[in-house]
Amino acid sequence: MTTNQLALENQLCFSLYRASRLVTRTYHDLLEKLNLTYPQYLVMLVLWEKEEVGMKELAARLDLDSGTLTPLIKRLTSLGLLTKSRDPQDERRAVLTLTPEGKKLREKAQSIPQEIYSICATEGVDLHQLKVELDRISEQLSG
Template sequence: MKTENPLALDNQLCFSLYATSLAITQVYKPLLQPLGLTFPQYLVMMILWKEDGVSLINVARQLGQQPGALTPVIKRMAEQGLLTRNRSADDERQLQIYLTDEGKRIREKALDVYACVVEQCGMTPMDIHRLKCELDALRERLLKA
């Protein structure tokens, strides 16, 4: 790292993370197009494929976002026939999100996405896992700060 100018863009961790985030999103874009998903929609689907019937608040928490920011994404996915939005019987303020049959069906097609991303990263799955763990730990430290 060049330390002679601490304000140079090339010396900034934030820029490296930002630029890498943009690059990985661009890797996913053509892989998700056949599924009819955007990257934010794919993130929501991964949560629902793991556990169907999750509250909007829970989805937002897992993605580190506010529920209001996800509402347009969720609404669009419902319009696409991928999920349904239902008010909780226990608490009508809670919006529960459930996969439709179509939402469940595209999970099988999505299994190839991970392998393609691993290949394009040019890293082993173990290296990717290690990097992910380091980034998760960094995020946790930043959230506690």
């Protein structure tokens, strides 16, 4: 680190940006075998936790707006991984449900988290602790 506060190598934002880009690219490479993009994978992760979820709940979980989420849902629907329907109790609520094909894909994706941790493993860095710390930073910044 230099003493120049405005030096690029001293900026937290750049370190986070660069690491985020590289981790996302690594996910991209692993997700090719599932025929999913990284944002589609995030949607599927939520649906694998809970086989049915409302669009608003999904948007909140992923911190995405509907303009970003809608094309992802359309693509996943066209791939046959989920369906989108109206909640019979509340027609205003859109509900996403995993299809049998979406459930099968979960099995193929099981190895992804461990592969990421293995690829990112660095001596002297506790990746699980790093994740906890990044989550704490996110909570702090989100108010």
